[in-house]
């Protein structure tokens with residue numbers, strides 16, 4: 001697998017035929033729309049991308065993008081950092097019929113006039129969609145604390161937050 005700068009656009013058919021895999025970064029400063037939505041500069045985005053053709057002959061672009069964003073807490077109005085991760089699995093489609101036939105595991109993606117996908121734009125769109133609707137600190141790190149939580153409810157919230165031993169095991173397994 002090559003470590004590279006993730007190409008701005010890609011021909012999905014050609015990439016799939018040559019089974020290209022990418023592991024690389026998209027510079028945060030290049031993602032202008034994402035920067036505008038954040039309270040600070042975006043960190044670089046780590047991207048892994050696998051291009052291929054599945055057993056049904058469907059061309060796919062499958063991958064993951066991870067970055068850290070600075071957002072403004074809507075409760076105490078101070079900036080904080082949070083990690084945003086997106087997993088995606090796209091398949092290029094030209095017609096509505098192709099979109100209709102696409103298995104649920106894939107999201108249809110339209111190619112531009114020269115048959116390419118704008119990869120940076122796509123990753124940026126995905127990250128924007130994955131941003132929290134109302135950015136907020138965890139209760140314990142917020143300068144406003146959990147003042148707005150009704151006293152009677154605090155106990156319930158704390159009980160729910162006890163780490164589940166199975167969840168911890170799952171995490172270890174997936175490493």
Ligand SMILES: [Zn+2]
Nearest residue numbers: 073076137142
């Ligand atoms: Zn806060």
